[in-house]
Amino acid sequence: MTLAQLNSRQTARIISITGPVALRQRLVALGVLKGHTISVAATSLFGSPRTYSVGKQQVCLRSKEAGYIHVELQA
Numbered sequence: 621m622t623l624a625q626l627n628s629r630q631t632a633r634i635i636s637i638t639g640p641v642a643l644r645q646r647l648v649a650l651g652v653l654k655g656h657t658i659s660v661a662a663t664s665l666f667g668s669p670r671t672y673s674v675g676k677q678q679v680c681l682r683s684k685e686a687g688y689i690h691v692e693l694q695a
Contacts, residue, residue: 623658623672623681623689631659632691639688647689650679658691 626632634656637644652658652674661678662671668683681689 621691621693622687623691624683624686626658626660626686626691628660628663631657631694633657633694635690635692637689639685643685643688647679647685651675651677652679652689657694658689 621632623632623634634652634654636654637647637652656674658672658674660670661673664670669680670683670686671678671680672686
C-alpha cells in the first residue's frame with residue numbers, strides 16, 4: 621500500500637521510500653524516514669496535495685510524491 625492510498629482515519633508505518641534520488645533526499649531532509657509513523661492530517665478540496673503528520677511535524681505532499689512511499693497499516 622502507498623501513502624497516497626491511506627484514508628484520513630488510518631495510521632501507518634513507513635516501510636520504504638522509492639522514486640527519484642532528489643525526492644528521496646528531500647523527504648529524508650523533511651524527516652520522512654523508514655520506520656516512522658505517519659497519518660493524514662488534512663486533504664485539499666480536490667484531494668491533492670495532502671498534509672501528513674510525521675512525528676510532531678506536518679509535511680505537504682502531492683499524490684504522485686506520496687505514491688513513492690510504501691506503508692503498512694497500524695493496528
